[in-house]
Amino acid sequence: MPIATPSPSPAELLDLATRTAENAAHLLVDGLRRGGLTVDTKSSATDMVTEIDRAAESLIAEMILGERPDDGLVGEEGTNRPTSSGVRWVVDPIDGTTNYLYGHPGFAVSIAAEILDGDPSGEAVTVAGVVWVPLLDEVYTATIEGGAHRNGASIHASVVTDPATALVASGFSYDPDRRRRQAEVLTQVLPQVRDLRRMGAASVDLCSVACGRVDAFYERGLQPWDHAAGALIAREAGATVATLDGGPPSTACILAANPGLWPRLSTMLSDAGAADA
Numbered sequence: 001m002p003i004a005t006p007s008p009s010p011a012e013l014l015d016l017a018t019r020t021a022e023n024a025a026h027l028l029v030d031g032l033r034r035g036g037l038t039v040d041t042k043s044s045a046t047d048m049v050t051e052i053d054r055a056a057e058s059l060i061a062e063m064i065l066g067e068r069p070d071d072g073l074v075g076e077e078g079t080n081r082p083t084s085s086g087v088r089w090v091v092d093p094i095d096g097t098t099n100y101l102y103g104h105p106g107f108a109v110s111i112a113a114e115i116l117d118g119d120p121s122g123e124a125v126t127v128a129g130v131v132w133v134p135l136l137d138e139v140y141t142a143t144i145e146g147g148a149h150r151n152g153a154s155i156h157a158s159v160v161t162d163p164a165t166a167l168v169a170s171g172f173s174y175d176p177d178r179r180r181r182q183a184e185v186l187t188q189v190l191p192q193v194r195d196l197r198r199m200g201a202a203s204v205d206l207c208s209v210a211c212g213r214v215d216a217f218y219e220r221g222l223q224p225w226d227h228a229a230g231a232l233i234a235r236e237a238g239a240t241v242a243t244l245d246g247g248p249p250s251t252a253c254i255l256a257a258n259p260g261l262w263p264r265l266s267t268m269l270s271d272a273g274a275a276d277a
């Protein structure tokens with residue numbers, strides 16, 4: 001009788017994710033100090049990629065697959081490897097590349113581990129995630145049902161429930177037409193909330209919800225590597241993280257806020273046409 005391979009624990013996966021993110025973060029900081037980076041564009045003139053995005057993704061894939069060769073890994077810069085172990089890694093080597101190029105501290109290495117067979121519905125379940133923000137010396141981590149932490153200390157989402165006193169973060173697509181529509185939605189949201197923030201890295205925005213640095217985050221058009229780790233961290237910090245109609249976070253949209261604020265913001269954003277922006 002074959003012996004089944006035991007599933008790795010979320011803590012084991014987080015340990016590997018964190019060690020890997022630390023190495024990648026050093027690479028990012030070294031690249032920034034060196035300067036003179038090669039920059040290409042991707043989907044539009046504003047969607048940039050540097051040699052460091054690609055080098056960091058290679059480093060992350062080599063380190064994770066070196067220790068766990070049967071795992072799958074999907075990364076923003078093109079790595080797409082199937083899993084035979086049931087574990088899949090979701091990697092954004094630099095979330096916030098524009099910030100990175102400007103030396104603005106709002107960029108991060110984002111690594112999540114999903115279990116593909118851990119849910120009866122067949123959906124992937126994110127079980128561990130790290131968002132490493134090198135220039136802020138902040139390391140956000142979470143494991144499923146294990147809580148969320150910043151530099152090892154427990155963190156929690158805010159308790160603000162009135163949208164009028166909520167600080168709301170958002171982000172914009174790289175597509176110029178979608179950007180215009182997203183900005184139009186925000187003209188309706190801004191008069192109804194405390195203020196808006198656009199930091200430039202979705203993973204950091206989700207961690208900002210997790211630690212109460214903002215009260216909510218909303219964005220449409222994100223990819224799995226933008227939100228996989230941050231969504232787990234925000235959820236483990238007590239936030240509701242879902243599409244405007246309550247489904248699992250997706251490319252369609254993601255709204256993260258504490259459970260008292262979430263429904264009221266969801267209604268406000270829907271009324272403002274956010275679902276179509």
Ligand code: IPD
Pocket residue numbers: 076092094095096097098170171172173174199200201202203219221222226
């Ligand atoms: C982007 C950032 C940004 C968000 C964009 C993302 P990238 O990721 O997370 O905040 O608004 O939608 O694409 O391109 O810097 O990895």
Ligand code: CA
Pocket residue numbers: 092094095096202225226
């Ligand atoms: Ca990203």
Ligand code: CA
Pocket residue numbers: 053076092093094095096097
């Ligand atoms: Ca990226």
